[in-house]
Amino acid sequence: MTVTDFATRTYDHNFRLDPIVRSLLDTDFYKLLMLQMIRQLHPEVNATFSLINRTRTVRLGEIIDEGELRAQLDHARSLRFTKKELIWLAGNSFYGRARMFGPEFIAWLSAFQLPDYELRRADGQYELHFDGPWTQTMMWEIPALTIINELKSRAAMRDKGRFALDVLYARAKAHLWEKVERLRLLPDLVISDFGTRRRHSFLWQRWCVEALKEGLGDRFIGTSNVLLAMDADLEAIGTNAHELPMVAAALAEDDAALAHAPYQVLEEWRQHYNGNLLIALPDAFGTTAFLAQAPDWVADWTGFRPDSAPPIEGGEQIIRWWKEKGRDPREKLLIFSDGMDVDTIEDTYRHFHGRVRMSFGWGTNLTNDFRGCDPDGGNGLDPISLVCKVTSANGRPAVKLSDNPLKATGDPAEIARYRRVFGTDVQEARPVQV
Amino acid sequence: MTVTDFATRTYDHNFRLDPIVRSLLDTDFYKLLMLQMIRQLHPEVNATFSLINRTRTVRLGEIIDEGELRAQLDHARSLRFTKKELIWLAGNSFYGRARMFGPEFIAWLSAFQLPDYELRRADGQYELHFDGPWTQTMMWEIPALTIINELKSRAAMRDKGRFALDVLYARAKAHLWEKVERLRLLPDLVISDFGTRRRHSFLWQRWCVEALKEGLGDRFIGTSNVLLAMDADLEAIGTNAHELPMVAAALAEDDAALAHAPYQVLEEWRQHYNGNLLIALPDAFGTTAFLAQAPDWVADWTGFRPDSAPPIEGGEQIIRWWKEKGRDPREKLLIFSDGMDVDTIEDTYRHFHGRVRMSFGWGTNLTNDFRGCDPDGGNGLDPISLVCKVTSANGRPAVKLSDNPLKATGDPAEIARYRRVFGTDVQEARPVQV
Numbered sequence: 001m002t003v004t005d006f007a008t009r010t011y012d013h014n015f016r017l018d019p020i021v022r023s024l025l026d027t028d029f030y031k032l033l034m035l036q037m038i039r040q041l042h043p044e045v046n047a048t049f050s051l052i053n054r055t056r057t058v059r060l061g062e063i064i065d066e067g068e069l070r071a072q073l074d075h076a077r078s079l080r081f082t083k084k085e086l087i088w089l090a091g092n093s094f095y096g097r098a099r100m101f102g103p104e105f106i107a108w109l110s111a112f113q114l115p116d117y118e119l120r121r122a123d124g125q126y127e128l129h130f131d132g133p134w135t136q137t138m139m140w141e142i143p144a145l146t147i148i149n150e151l152k153s154r155a156a157m158r159d160k161g162r163f164a165l166d167v168l169y170a171r172a173k174a175h176l177w178e179k180v181e182r183l184r185l186l187p188d189l190v191i192s193d194f195g196t197r198r199r200h201s202f203l204w205q206r207w208c209v210e211a212l213k214e215g216l217g218d219r220f221i222g223t224s225n226v227l228l229a230m231d232a233d234l235e236a237i238g239t240n241a242h243e244l245p246m247v248a249a250a251l252a253e254d255d256a257a258l259a260h261a262p263y264q265v266l267e268e269w270r271q272h273y274n275g276n277l278l279i280a281l282p283d284a285f286g287t288t289a290f291l292a293q294a295p296d297w298v299a300d301w302t303g304f305r306p307d308s309a310p311p312i313e314g315g316e317q318i319i320r321w322w323k324e325k326g327r328d329p330r331e332k333l334l335i336f337s338d339g340m341d342v343d344t345i346e347d348t349y350r351h352f353h354g355r356v357r358m359s360f361g362w363g364t365n366l367t368n369d370f371r372g373c374d375p376d377g378g379n380g381l382d383p384i385s386l387v388c389k390v391t392s393a394n395g396r397p398a399v400k401l402s403d404n405p406l407k408a409t410g411d412p413a414e415i416a417r418y419r420r421v422f423g424t425d426v427q428e429a430r431p432v433q434v
Numbered sequence: 435m436t437v438t439d440f441a442t443r444t445y446d447h448n449f450r451l452d453p454i455v456r457s458l459l460d461t462d463f464y465k466l467l468m469l470q471m472i473r474q475l476h477p478e479v480n481a482t483f484s485l486i487n488r489t490r491t492v493r494l495g496e497i498i499d500e501g502e503l504r505a506q507l508d509h510a511r512s513l514r515f516t517k518k519e520l521i522w523l524a525g526n527s528f529y530g531r532a533r534m535f536g537p538e539f540i541a542w543l544s545a546f547q548l549p550d551y552e553l554r555r556a557d558g559q560y561e562l563h564f565d566g567p568w569t570q571t572m573m574w575e576i577p578a579l580t581i582i583n584e585l586k587s588r589a590a591m592r593d594k595g596r597f598a599l600d601v602l603y604a605r606a607k608a609h610l611w612e613k614v615e616r617l618r619l620l621p622d623l624v625i626s627d628f629g630t631r632r633r634h635s636f637l638w639q640r641w642c643v644e645a646l647k648e649g650l651g652d653r654f655i656g657t658s659n660v661l662l663a664m665d666a667d668l669e670a671i672g673t674n675a676h677e678l679p680m681v682a683a684a685l686a687e688d689d690a691a692l693a694h695a696p697y698q699v700l701e702e703w704r705q706h707y708n709g710n711l712l713i714a715l716p717d718a719f720g721t722t723a724f725l726a727q728a729p730d731w732v733a734d735w736t737g738f739r740p741d742s743a744p745p746i747e748g749g750e751q752i753i754r755w756w757k758e759k760g761r762d763p764r765e766k767l768l769i770f771s772d773g774m775d776v777d778t779i780e781d782t783y784r785h786f787h788g789r790v791r792m793s794f795g796w797g798t799n800l801t802n803d804f805r806g807c808d809p810d811g812g813n814g815l816d817p818i819s820l821v822c823k824v825t826s827a828n829g830r831p832a833v834k835l836s837d838n839p840l841k842a843t844g845d846p847a848e849i850a851r852y853r854r855v856f857g858t859d860v861q862e863a864r865p866v867q868v
Contacts, residue, residue: 003600083667084522091521233517 017068020150020202021076024112025085025227027142028196030238032089032226036105037272039135047134047247047398049141050391051126051148052409055384059124064151066121072147077114086110088230095235097276114140134393138243141388145197148386149368153200156380164375171373172200176208176366179342180215186349191216191360192237193223194337195367198383205367209234212366224361237361239277240269242307243390245284246400250393255421263295270301278302279335285401286424287314291321293422299325303333303357309403310430311336311348319356329356337361341369405429451502454584454636455510458546459519459661461576462630464672466523466660470539471706473569481568481681481832483575484825485560485582486843489818493558498585500555506581511548520544522664529669531710548574568827572677575822579631582820583802587634590814598809605807610642610800613776614649620783624793625650626671627657628771629801632817639801643668646800658795671795673711673739674703676834677824679718684827689855697729704735712736713769719835720858721748725755727856733759737767737791743837744864745770745782753790763790771795775803839863 038045053060081089086106094100101109115136118129128144130137157165183189193212199205209228212220222235229236244265252258266280278301282290287309299322306314315336319329334356336348345360352358370381389409390398399410399418406429408415418424472479487494515523520540528534535543549570552563562578564571591599617623627646633639643662646654656669663670679696686692700714712735716724721743733756740748749770753763768790770782779794786792804815823843824832833844833852840863842849852858 003596083526084664087525088518088521091525092517230518 017071017075019075020072020147021079021143022202023085023227024079024081024114024139025089025230026146026196026202027139027226028194028224028238029094029226029229029236030224030241031139031142032101033238033273033277034240034244035135035138036101037269038138039105039108040272041268042247043133043135045134045247045251046132046394047137047243047390048392049130049137049144049388051128051144052387052389053125053384054387054406056125058152058384060148060152060384061121061124061126063155064126064148065155066119066126068151069126069147070119072151073117073119073144076143076147077116079114081109081112085230089226092230092236095276112136112139114143117144128388129391134247138390141243142197144388145386146199146202149198149383150201152384153381156378160376167375168370168373172204172370173207173211175369175371175373176211177215179366180211182342183216183219183345186219186346188353189216189219189345189349189360190221190358191219191345191362192221192235193225193228193366194237194361194363196223196225198364198386199367200370200381208367221359239279239305240281242281242284242400244269245281246390246398247393249285249418250390250396250398255417258418258421259293262290263293263298266298266301279333280304281307282318283308283314283403285399285418285422287317287403289422289424291317294321296325299327303335305335305337305361306403307338308407309338311338311340311344312351314403315348315352315356330354331357333357333359335359335361337363339364341365406431451505451509453509454506454581455513455577456636457519457661458513458515458548458573459523459664460580460630460636461573461660462628462658462672463528463660463663463670464658464675465573465576466535467672467707467711468674468678469569469572470535471703472572473539473542474706475702476681477567477569479568479681479685480566480828481571481677481824482826483564483571483578483822485562485578486821486823487559487818488821488840490559492586492818494582494586494818495555495558495560497589498560498582499589500553500560502585503560503581504553506585507551507553507578510577510581511550513548515543515546519664523660526664526670529710546570546573548577551578562822563825568681572824575677576631578822579820580633580636583632583817584635586818587815590812594810601809602804602807606638606804607641607645609803609805609807610645611649613800614645616776617650617653617779620653620780622787623650623653623779623783624655624791625653625779626655626669626793626795627659627662627800628671628795628797630657630659632798632820633801634804634815642801655793673713674715676715676718676741678703679715680824680832680834681827683719683852684824684830684832689851692852692855693727696724697727697732700732700735713767714738715741716752717742717748717837719833719852719856721751721837723856723858725751728755730759733761737769739769739771739795740837741772742841743772745772745774745778746785748837749782749786749790764788765791767791767793769793769795771797773798775799840865 086109089101090106115130115132118131120127130140183191193209195205205225206228209223210232213232222237223229224238226236228234245262248261248265249258252261262284270278280298280301282304283306287306304318306318315334318334322329322332340360340362349358364383368383374381389400392398397411397414399414401408401415401418401424520543523535524540549564549566552565554561564574627643629639639659640662643657644666647666656671657663658672660670662668678699682695682699683692686695696718704712714732714735716738717740721740738752740752749768752768756763756766774794774796783792798817802817808815823834826832831845831848833848835842835849835852835858
């Protein structure tokens with residue numbers, strides 16, 4: 001016997017679209033932390049963020065309908081922070097600290113709206129730029145990525161039958177649970193979800209996060225996704241990202257200022273957050289150069305998030321540096337977040353266990369791993385290496401070198417200049433998976 | 435084609451019970467406001483709350499299974515305020531005022547648990563008592579009532595077919611929407627949901643509240659249910675209740691103190707909330723006596739909530755009194771909340787329109803009106819006049835007289851004494867519907 005809920009069914013028929021982003025909190029926590037600081041210290045800076053698809057073989061301009069993309073971007077622009085969300089941001093404790101976000105910032109957020117975008121199709125790809133005040137454009141990074149990634153997923157599943165879809169998700173669930181069972185064997189594991197930007201879809205990310213909560217218990221410390229953290233009473237995880245040193249470097253007046261930019265950013269961060277949240281990204285312009293030039297006080301920070309070096313090699317390099325500075329690595333923290341999956345998590349965990357505190361930020365391979373799950377075969381659901389990076393600040397080009405030259409972004413002449421200033425050695429290229 | 439969500443289906447099979455109360459915020463807002471004051475001013479007082487079924491013809495002890503009742507009460511005792519709920523209570527504004535609940539109170543709430551209960555069956559009814567510190571027992575009022583009312587609804591629907599249930603709710607929805615259409619014709623209407631305690635079920639109350647939000651727009655100002663207010667970004671509505679004067683009266687050392695008790699309570703309230711939330715209940719021991727003996731400053735309060743007199747008669751009496759005190763009723767507020775339905779709302783609205791500010795608290799006839807909806811006929815879904823009242827304080831009997839002698843509660847000898855002290859005339863009895 002079938003009973004139909006006519007009202008819901010008919011209401012659903014009238015859906016203009018099924019929104020991918022339904023809340024401005026559906027973003028990474030570090031965006032909010034950075035935004036608060038940028039608003040206070042650099043409110044006048046303009047920054048352009050641009051979509052970069054490193055997986056050029058996937059022709060997004062042919063896969064994703066432009067009308068659908070515009071409808072989703074426009075819907076995201078229609079969102080505002082709700083009263084309940086702002087109350088939670090103001091009242092929740094983050095990293096054990098109350099009132100992380102000040103009342104004046106919360107009041108400003110209450111009127112926040114994502115700014116306009118520029119979209120055009122060229123050479124089978126989308127060119128998508130967000131130009132305007134840094135305090136506005138930086139908030140597009142995550143929604144732009146989640147929208148495109150989920151539209152790509154939807155396109156890949158458009159012609160599938162209902163049972164094929166049922167089996168697809170059944171396999172993906174089983175696949176994830178196998179990973180959970182392996183991770184359970186690591187007793188001191190500390191892991192969090194960093195998979196918002198590359199997720200298969202919002203609902204799938206939610207499933208993954210709740211599965212880790214049930215499956216990993218205390219080993220699972222939270223999620224970078226602010227909305228999921230609020231809804232599931234989990235910790236919101238994250239601190240800062242490459243855009244801070246990239247903008248500081250772009251605005252540097254000369255080579256000396258450029259060389260100093262990565263440390264100036266850390267100093268601003270430490271002051272703004274009163275000595276909390278002291279996790280540094282070492283790799284914006286190469287970890288080796290960063291450590292070699294770092295002032296001694298950088299070794300007082302809680303830890304590093306190496307984001308493009310191979311985890312064991314990058315971790316060893318940082319541990320050597322701490323020891324040179326007379327610090328005990330067992331009191332320090334390394335956060336591994338670059339393309340991690342169960343194999344690399346296990347290897348890294350076993351390699352460093354007892355020698356340094358470790359935490360893992362699990363991203364793409366948590367929330368978008370459908371390898372071998374599609375009953376129809378094909379690779380339409382494979383994740384791609386899509387980023388949304390700051391490309392200029394106050395009209396000056398922004399550059400990232402990274403520890404992997406394939407992850408470098410920016411104008412080639414400027415990249416050459418940065419390599420000279422930072423003395424960045426020729427680096428070993430490693431395929432960028434995700 | 436049917437696709438089954440096996441996990442959900444099987445998880446549901448393992449349900450120990452379908453909880454009626456799932457959150458400690460699923461209560462009336464005034465309980466929290468009163469609790470905060472009681473905790474500060476009267477933390478040592480013990481108070482017994484007891485269930486009173488004024489509709490004796492409905493033999494709850496035969497309708498509701500004792501095991502199910504205990505399971506639901508026990509489940510409510512297992513609840514704690516969640517982090518998100520406490521953050522919302524601390525951070526939300528109520529009646530335009532921030533920080534209505536102080537940090538020390540919020541910290542205390544974080545460990546709050548409903549205290550134990552005494553339950554036994556006698557004469558086809560349940561005797562249900564909550565004995566202990568007032569700061570604990572008072573929080574049982576609403577969950578105890580919602581649990582019993584919903585178990586009664588479930589019992590009445592246990593043997594119905596699926597289509598009969600579908601038609602039952604279809605009629606109830608149509609019935610409510612007719613009321614919405616009539617209320618829309620009153621342009622200055624101000625109305626809120628007061629129906630938590632007598633609701634048919636939690637999910638039905640939620641439907642009703644969301645229907646009013648869509649159907650009445652700005653005329654619908656909010657709900658007394660704190661959980662629904664939070665979830666739907668509505669205002670939480672309410673101030674105080676009869677338990678305050680009843681406990682003060684029970685603790686009065688002599689007749690003079692008894693006569694003063696209703697005003698002492700108002701003075702405590704005004705001080706505790708810094709002159710906000712100045713709505714007085716005039717009828718605990720009879721409105722006529724209350725107004726006759728009231729100090730002049732009572733006329734400075736924002737308004738009254740007449741809760742047992744007929745609305746027009748009770749409103750006229752208060753308006754006359756305001757005029758005698760030299761106040762302009764058009765600057766004053768009357769909140770009508772005793773058994774209101776569309777007919778009485780319309781009559782009262784038209785009678786007083788332009789002469790006094792009005793607000794309606796719509797309760798039982800909003801959230802539990804299934805008259806004429808049951809395809810099988812019968813009156814099993816009719817609401818009953820069930821209350822949970824304070825019956826003693828520090829071992830001394832508590833009494834309510836009300837403006838309707840059928841709503842009086844307490845020991846007959848004490849009732850006689852109160853009538854003498856308050857000079858309460860012989861009142862006209864009116865049938866208590868709900």
